[in-house]
Amino acid sequence: MNELAMSISGLPITLSGKPMSFADIARIGARKARLVADPDAMARVAVAREMVEQAIAAGQPVYGSTTGVGAMKDVEWTPDQLDAFNLGLVRAHHFGTGEAFSNQIVRTAMAIRVNMALTGRVGCTTDLVEAYLALLSADVVPVVRRTGSIGCADIGLMGQIGAVLTGAGEATFDGHRQPAETALSAAGLKPFRLAPRDSLASISTNAVGYAAAAAAIRDAAAAVRVMLATGLTTAGALGASRDPWKAVAHVGTEREAGIGAWLYFNAKGWDWPDATHIQDPLSLRMMSQVFATGYETLVAAGKILLAATGRTDDNPVVAGGQVLTSGGSLPLDVTVFLQTAQLGLAHIARNSFNRCVLLGNGGRRGLPVNLVAPGAIATGFGPIIKLAGELFARVLTMTNPISANSMVVAGGLEDEAAFLPLVVERFERQVLALRRLAALEAMLAAQAMDLSGDNPGNVPGIIYSLVRQHADTYWQDRPLSAEVEAVEDALASDELMNELISHSAIMELDEFFALGPVA
Numbered sequence: 323m324n325e326l327a328m329s330i331s332g333l334p335i336t337l338s339g340k341p342m343s344f345a346d347i348a349r350i351g352a353r354k355a356r357l358v359a360d361p362d363a364m365a366r367v368a369v370a371r372e373m374v375e376q377a378i379a380a381g382q383p384v385y386g387s388t389t390g391v392g393a394m395k396d397v398e399w400t401p402d403q404l405d406a407f408n409l410g411l412v413r414a415h416h417f418g419t420g421e422a423f424s425n426q427i428v429r430t431a432m433a434i435r436v437n438m439a440l441t442g443r444v445g446c447t448t449d450l451v452e453a454y455l456a457l458l459s460a461d462v463v464p465v466v467r468r469t470g471s472i473g474c475a476d477i478g479l480m481g482q483i484g485a486v487l488t489g490a491g492e493a494t495f496d497g498h499r500q501p502a503e504t505a506l507s508a509a510g511l512k513p514f515r516l517a518p519r520d521s522l523a524s525i526s527t528n529a530v531g532y533a534a535a536a537a538a539i540r541d542a543a544a545a546v547r548v549m550l551a552t553g554l555t556t557a558g559a560l561g562a563s564r565d566p567w568k569a570v571a572h573v574g575t576e577r578e579a580g581i582g583a584w585l586y587f588n589a590k591g592w593d594w595p596d597a598t599h600i601q602d603p604l605s606l607r608m609m610s611q612v613f614a615t616g617y618e619t620l621v622a623a624g625k626i627l628l629a630a631t632g633r634t635d636d637n638p639v640v641a642g643g644q645v646l647t648s649g650g651s652l653p654l655d656v657t658v659f660l661q662t663a664q665l666g667l668a669h670i671a672r673n674s675f676n677r678c679v680l681l682g683n684g685g686r687r688g689l690p691v692n693l694v695a696p697g698a699i700a701t702g703f704g705p706i707i708k709l710a711g712e713l714f715a716r717v718l719t720m721t722n723p724i725s726a727n728s729m730v731v732a733g734g735l736e737d738e739a740a741f742l743p744l745v746v747e748r749f750e751r752q753v754l755a756l757r758r759l760a761a762l763e764a765m766l767a768a769q770a771m772d773l774s775g776d777n778p779g780n781v782p783g784i785i786y787s788l789v790r791q792h793a794d795t796y797w798q799d800r801p802l803s804a805e806v807e808a809v810e811d812a813l814a815s816d817e818l819m820n821e822l823i824s825h826s827a828i829m830e831l832d833e834f835f836a837l838g839p840v841a
Contacts, residue, residue: 341632366442386522415481418470484524561597592779
């Protein structure tokens with residue numbers, strides 16, 4: 323073990339081919355765990371490899387090992403051509419372009435590739451597994467440009483990782499982006515010789531899409547966790563009735579009851595304004611349902627995603643003592659559930675936008691229109707509520723599903739695509755808009771509280787205090803762009819998440835998504 327491997331903090335994680343957890347993924351991405359392959363799982367890899375070698379020795383065509391791929395599947399290579407073919411295969415699939423994924427996502431993708439191989443269904447060599455683990459141990463992180471996958475095996479994305487194994491492409495090492503061969507040499511590693519099947523196993527998997535989806539789902543869960551807090555702050559500023567949060571414990575789903583209980587508990591501990599006893603606008607009295615449903619879609623997507631990390635999506639596969647063509651390379655379940663979660667996020671965004679409008683329309687608690695202080699000559703917060711509308715529209719426009727769009731490639735032989743990396747990219751944009759919307763709502767709520775003379779406590783007090791660290795009470799017109807961004811960054815910080823969870827956990831959700839101190 324090299325010195326770099328020893329420097330990794332945290333307890334080791336043993337990969338065995340079983341589904342990973344969000345806590346595992348968070349630790350791997352942040353380089354807080356050394357990865358170890360389970361010995362029994364490595365034995366399964368060796369057995370599967372032996373079956374592949376037996377099939378090749380018997381003259382059986384093995385897709386992508388002794389034959390070409392895609393439209394060239396009927397081209398068979400001779401033994402003396404295999405080295406050139408396997409080296410060329412990963413390099414030919416280094417065609418991703420654009421912005422690169424974060425190191426955290428690429429580390430996770432490599433770990434997922436290893437974990438899938440450890441199911442004993444892939445047929446790669448144990449040497450390939452060890453080569454991936456060596457990259458992770460030394461923290462040689464391939465540069466993976468994110469545009470280049472239709473979501474039916476991330477060939478253009480994984481190819482950028484496979485190429486680095488051979489000394490081609492780019493990698494980040496010791497904080498510097500550099501040619502792969504230079505990075506490998508600096509880390510004390512050598513280019514890897516890809517055996518038949520190893521080359522295709524390095525590119526024909528959705529590991530990058532799964533890693534990016536895992537990061538996006540966790541980020542979304544964190545953003546919704548903060549929006550729950552800012553929504554409660556607004557409810558306090560508007561003097562919302564807390565009765566619906568009591569009622570949902572009796573008439574709602576289990577998730578709705580849990581969210582309602584959190585809202586009710588965290589509304590206590592200060593002089594909560596009591597502006598109504600009968601009926602609140604829908605955006606206030608239905609908060610439990612909106613947030614619970616949003617969380618439910620994220621949990622469902624998360625469970626489907628984690629299950630995918632514990633099965634192989636390769637083609638071919640080793641099963642039942644044979645090397646078989648597989649139809650498992652389409653990540654459609656993960657993609658469809660992620661798109662469902664996008665709709666859940668849109669409802670949360672609309673709920674927040676509705677509350678922003680209520681704060682500024684002068685219809686509650688005698689608050690002035692645009693939250694302009696009495697006697698002030700100002701336009702106030704009226705114009706910026708248009709930003710809330712734009713942010714909501716931004717989230718909503720990303721909900722149109724794209725996975726069922728027509729796609730025919732490989733000479734008409736391949737007619738299915740899930741577009742998972744593109745769906746993830748759209749999902750990420752939703753999360754960014756949600757974070758900004760939360761900042762805007764928090765600022766409006768803090769202004770309303772100041773105008774009403776409130777002294778908030780509990781979670782609303784935490785949010786109010788954070789806003790006032792970055793934005794003063796609005797007495798006269800001033801530019802707000804930088805303040806919104808500063809509040810947004812503070813709301814998205816680890817410090818706030820840790821404080822919210824330490825103050826009042828939502829145990830099942832916080833643990834499942836590995837939020838705050840759990841990570």
